[in-house]
Amino acid sequence: MTSPYVKGITRREHLDHLWLHPDASHLQIPEWADAKPDWTAESVGWFEDDEMVAVALVLYRAFPGTGRCLAYLPDGPAIDWHSQRPERYLDPLIEHLEKQGAFSVRIGPPLVVRHWDAATVAAGIADPAVRHLRDLPTDGIDGYALDTAERLGRLGWRRCKENHGSGFGLGQPRYGCRIPLAGRSVEDLREGLAPRWLQALRTAEGGGVGVFWGSADDLASFHRLYRATAERDGFKARPLDYFRRMWQALNAEEADRLRIYLAVHDDEVLSAALMISVGTHVWHSYPASGRRGRELRPSSVLLWRMLCQALDSGAETYDLRSITPSLVQEDRLFGRLLFKTGTGGRAVEYLGEWERPVGSQGKALQRALGIYLARR
Numbered sequence: 001m002t003s004p005y006v007k008g009i010t011r012r013e014h015l016d017h018l019w020l021h022p023d024a025s026h027l028q029i030p031e032w033a034d035a036k037p038d039w040t041a042e043s044v045g046w047f048e049d050d051e052m053v054a055v056a057l058v059l060y061r062a063f064p065g066t067g068r069c070l071a072y073l074p075d076g077p078a079i080d081w082h083s084q085r086p087e088r089y090l091d092p093l094i095e096h097l098e099k100q101g102a103f104s105v106r107i108g109p110p111l112v113v114r115h116w117d118a119a120t121v122a123a124g125i126a127d128p129a130v131r132h133l134r135d136l137p138t139d140g141i142d143g144y145a146l147d148t149a150e151r152l153g154r155l156g157w158r159r160c161k162e163n164h165g166s167g168f169g170l171g172q173p174r175y176g177c178r179i180p181l182a183g184r185s186v187e188d189l190r191e192g193l194a195p196r197w198l199q200a201l202r203t204a205e206g207g208g209v210g211v212f213w214g215s216a217d218d219l220a221s222f223h224r225l226y227r228a229t230a231e232r233d234g235f236k237a238r239p240l241d242y243f244r245r246m247w248q249a250l251n252a253e254e255a256d257r258l259r260i261y262l263a264v265h266d267d268e269v270l271s272a273a274l275m276i277s278v279g280t281h282v283w284h285s286y287p288a289s290g291r292r293g294r295e296l297r298p299s300s301v302l303l304w305r306m307l308c309q310a311l312d313s314g315a316e317t318y319d320l321r322s323i324t325p326s327l328v329q330e331d332r333l334f335g336r337l338l339f340k341t342g343t344g345g346r347a348v349e350y351l352g353e354w355e356r357p358v359g360s361q362g363k364a365l366q367r368a369l370g371i372y373l374a375r376r
Contacts, residue, residue: 002048003087003088003089003091003092004046004047004048004053004054004088004089004092005046005047005092006044006045006046006047006092006093006095006096007044007045007047007096008042008043008044008045008096009043009044009045009052009055010043011030011043013043013045013052013055014029014030014043014045014055014057015029015030015253017045017052017055018055018278021078022278022279022280023078023279023281024055024075024076024078024278024279025074025075025076025078025110025278025281026075026250026257026276026277026278026281026283027057027074027075027076027172028056028057028073028074028075028076028077028078029057029250029278030043030057030253031249031250031252031253031257032057032249032250033057033059033249034245034248034249034252035242035245035246035249035250036059037245038061039059039060039061039072040059040060040061041057041058041059041060042057042058042060042100043055043056043057043058044056044058044093044096046079046089046092046093054077054078054079054080054089055077055078056073056076056077056078056079056093057073057076058071058072058073058097058100059071059072059073059074060072060100060101060102063103063365063368063369063372064372066103066365066368067101068101068102068103068361068365069100069101069102069103070102070103070104070106070369071097071100071102071104071105071106071358072105072106073105073106073107073108074108074172075108075110075172076107076108076110077089077093077107078110081109081110081111081144081145081148082144084144084147084151085151086109086148086151086152086155087151087155090107090155090157093105094356094358097358098358098359102358103357103358103359103361103362103365103366104355104356104357104358104362104365104366104369105355105356105358106160106353106354106355107157107353107354107355108172108350108351108352108353108354109145109148109152109351109354110350111142111144111145111148111350111351112142112145112178112348112349112350112351113141113142113145113146113149113349113350113351114138114140114141114142114348114349115138115139115140115178115346115347115348115349116133116136116138116139116346116347116348117139117346118192118194118341118342118343118344118345118346118347120136120137120139121133121136121327121337121341121347122194122341123136124136124327125327125329125338130327131326131327131328132325132326132327133175133325133327133347133349134325134349135327139346145351148351149351152354155356156356157354157355157356158354158355158356159352159353159354160352160353160354160355171353172350172353173321173322173323173350174325174349174350174352175322175323175324175325175347175348175349175350176319176320176321176322176323176347176348176350177319177320177321177323177337177340177341177343177345177346177347177348178317178318178319178320178345178346178348179307179317179318179319179320179343179344179345179346180316180317180346181307181310181311181315181316181317181318182280182316182317184311185311186308186311189307189308189311189344192343192344193342193343193344194341194342194343194344196342197300197339197342197343200297200300201297201300201301201304203295203296203297203300204263204296204297204298204300204301205301207265207296207297208265208266209263209264209265209270209293209296209297209298209301210263210264210265211261211262211263211264211301211302211305211306212261212262212264213259213260213261213309214259214260214261214262214272215260216244216247218260218262218269218272219240219243219244219247219260220240221262221269221272222243222260222262222269222272222274222286222288223240223243224269224290225269225270225271225272225288225289225290226238226272226286226288228288228289228290228291229287229288229289229290232291233332234332243274243286246258247260250276256277257276257277257278258274258275258276259274259275259277260272260273260274260275261273261274261275261302261305261306262302263298263299263301263302265293265296265298268292268293270289270290270292270293270294270296270298271287271288271289271290271298271299271302272287272288272289272302273285273286273287273288273302273303273306274286275306275309275310277310277313277315280314280315280316280317281315281316281317281319282310282313282315282317282318282319283319283321284303284306284318284319284320284321285321287299287302287303299339303343307343318345320340320343320345323336323337323340323341323347324336324337325347325349
C-alpha cells in the first residue's frame with residue numbers, strides 16, 4: 001500500500017473536512033491559528049488517489065538566527081493512529097515540513113494510553129502507600145497506544161520533556177481528567193459526584209449562587225478572577241488581549257464555539273470559566289475564581305451547570321484538562337486533582353508529545369533550541 005502524500009490546503013478545505021469529520025482537538029482547527037499570533041500557520045492535508053483523507057494544523061515558530069523553524073502539531077495530527085503503521089502518514093508529513101524550513105517536528109498523538117476511574121483514584125488517595133497514578137491498577141489500557149509509542153521510538157521519534165513556560169508555547173498536559181457523557185443522564189452525573197462535591201454543590205445552590213452564559217463584554221470580569229488565580233497558584237497569567245483574540249478567532253466560523261460562564265452572587269462575579277466545543281468534545285478551560293465568596297462554593301455550581309449544558313447539547317466527552325499525577329496531599333496541585341476527579345471524571349494518561357529532527361542539521365539545532373529555551 002502506497003503512502004498518502006501531503007500538501008498545503010486552504011483554510012476552507014480544512015474547515016470543510018472538519019464538518020465531515022468533527023473529531024479534531026480544538027488545537028487542530030484552523031481558527032486556533034488566529035489565536036496564536038507569535039506563530040505562523042499552515043493547514044495541510046493527506047491525499048490518497050487525490051482524495052483528502054486527513055487534515056492538520058501546523059504551527060511554525062522561527063528559531064532566531066537560523067533561518068529555520070520548529071513545526072508543531074499540538075494534539076495532532078488526527079490521522080488513523082490505529083493503522084499500526086504511523087509512518088505512512090508521518091513520513092510524507094516530515095517531507096513536506098522540511099520543504100517549509102522545519103528543522104524539528106513536534107507532534108501530540110491524541111491517544112489515551114491508560115485511564116483510572118474516579119473510585120480507583122479515591123482509593124489511591126486514601127492509601128498512604130500510593131503516591132502516583134501509575135502506582136494504581138488501571139481501569140483501562142489501550143494496546144494500540146502502547147504499540148504506537150514503541151513504533152514511534154523505532155522510527156526515530158523521541159518523547160519530549162515537558163517544557164511549560166518556555167515562551168515558545170510548547171507542551172500539552174500528559175495527564176488529564178475526562179468526564180464521559182455519552183448515554184448518561186443528569187441523574188447519572190449527579191449520582192457520580194463524590195460526597196464532598198455533592199455537599200459543595202448543595203451549598204452553592206442553597207446560597208443563591210447563579211450561573212450565567214456570558215458574552216465578550218464579560219471577558220474583563222473573567223480576566224480579573226483569572227489573574228487572581230494565577231497569583232494564588234503560581235503561574236504566569238496571559239493578558240486580556242489574548243482572550244479577546246481567542247474569542248474572536250474561535251467564534252468567527254461557528255458561533256458559540258467558545259463560551260464564557262459566570263457564577264454570580266449578589267451581582268458579584270465569584271467564579272468564571274471558558275468552554276470550547278468541537279464536535280462532541282468539550283473542553284473546560286481557564287477556570288478562575290477569587291477569594292471572596294469561596295465559602296459559597298461557586299466553582300462547583302459553575303462546573304456543574306456547564307457540565308449539564310454540555311450534556312444537553314449532545315457532547316460525549318467533557319474534558320477538564322490537566323491534573324497532577326501525584327496523589328501526595330502536599331503537592332500544590334493536589335486540590336485540583338481532588339476537585340476534578342470528585343466530579344466522577346476519569347484520570348487519563350495521554351501518549352504525550354514526541355519530536356523528531358529534520359534534515360542534516362536537525363539534531364544540532366534541536367540541541368541548540370534546548371539550550372536557548374533553558375536560558376529564557
